[in-house]
Amino acid sequence: MSSPVRPITAAPPGAKSAGHGLAVLLLAISAFVIVTTEFIIVGLLPSLSRDLGISITVAGQLVTLFAFTVMLAGPFLTAMLSHFERKKLFVVILVIFAAANALAAAAPDIWVLGLARFLPALALPVFWGTASETAGELAGPEKAGKAVANVYLGISGAMVLGIPLGTLASTAFGWRGTFWGLSGLSLLMTVLLLVVMPTLARPARVKLAEQARILKDPYFLGNVVLSVIVFTAMFTAYTYLADTLEQIAHIPAGQVGWWLMGFGIVGLAGNWLGGQFVGRGPLLVTAVTSVVLAVGMAATTLVAGSHAWLAVALAVWGIANTALYPICQVRVMQSASHAQALAGTLNVSMANAGIGLGAIIGGSVIQHLGLGAVGYVAAAIAILAVLVTPIVNRVKTRSIA
Secondary structure (H helix, E strand, C coil): CCCCCCCECCCCHHHHHHHHHHHHHHHHHHHHHHHHHHHHHHHHHHHHHHHHCCCHHHHHHHHHHHHHHHHHHHHHHHHHHCCCCHHHHHHHHHHHHHHHHHHHHHCCCHHHHHHHHHHHHHHHHHHHHHHHHHHHHHHCCCCHHHHHHHHHHHHHHHHHHHHHHHHHHHHHHHHHHHHHHHHHHHHHHHHHHHHHCCCECCCCCCCHHHHHHHHHCHHHHHHHHHHHHHHHHHHHHHCCHHHHHHHCCCCCHHHHHHHHHHHHHHHHHHHHHHHHHHHHCHHHHHHHHHHHHHHHHHHHHHCCCCHHHHHHHHHHHHHHHHHHHHHHHHHHHHHCCCCHHHHHHHHHHHHHHHHHHHHHHHHHHHHHCCHHHHHHHHHHHHHHHHHHHHHHHHHHHHHHC
């Protein structure tokens, strides 16, 4: 799915550096808008469930729909569209997001809202799979690393701040107003990229079959399964965090967004810590961070009656939660003997499988055991991830032997 670095269509020498730097910045902002569209729904679940007259469990299936669509469509659509000229590809993707968010804002029922979530879920992995590579090309070899990091900062920021931003926007403008805002931002980024981004040479088509040999590697597959378990643990509780804060911790609805914002801001530190420590051994760091995650999720429910201790528990949870994003991505890519681009895309797809499973499990727990049990079940799944890590390591040892 990746391709060699390609030449950029000629541009005036004096304008090249500044123009391309601005294009990279716009790609990072576009990444933030696009990934926020995926995660923002979690912060909107309580309000849209009330407005549409559906249960929080049914509303939570919108998370599952988006995640499973990304999981199933991501690798194949990215491979099919990888040879398209990047500027045109990004413009089309952003137009899809603008239209889908507008449809969501106007949705009269859960079925139309489901369609409005399905369409951008098809386009998101294509953007994710090509934006960082394109940023590297635009910046040139010397600045490629920084450019790619900037795009991933937009993605990470959306992951940890999209939910609180959605919750705050929903409080101020309603959930429909939030989707209208995302539609407008998507359209704005479409116009800006159309004007600023240079036209790139069309990529060569690369056969997916040549890279798919990693699917026969037991160690790689073990790492992918581990990512599914980790993300399932994370989103069993995270999907219903806004509702937990309202119903269990009795945080006023108007303040929930600020609590989620704090969760996200603290989580940005976790993103940095994950990147720092993953080099010491991806499997070991996954296990240790999963233990911290389990403690944070369980403690959040346990100490919900005290807002001071709740803040501490959420900080522990938030740091571990966000640290696991880069940890899992690096761990899976390093486990691939070749075709690391495909490995990274497959990890994103399997992470979304975990997100979808987490939403289903959390919803089922709410139905049968109540909202208060969600954090404990999520913690148990995180401990399962800890128990799986030595098994995956054993597979690695056998492969080397």
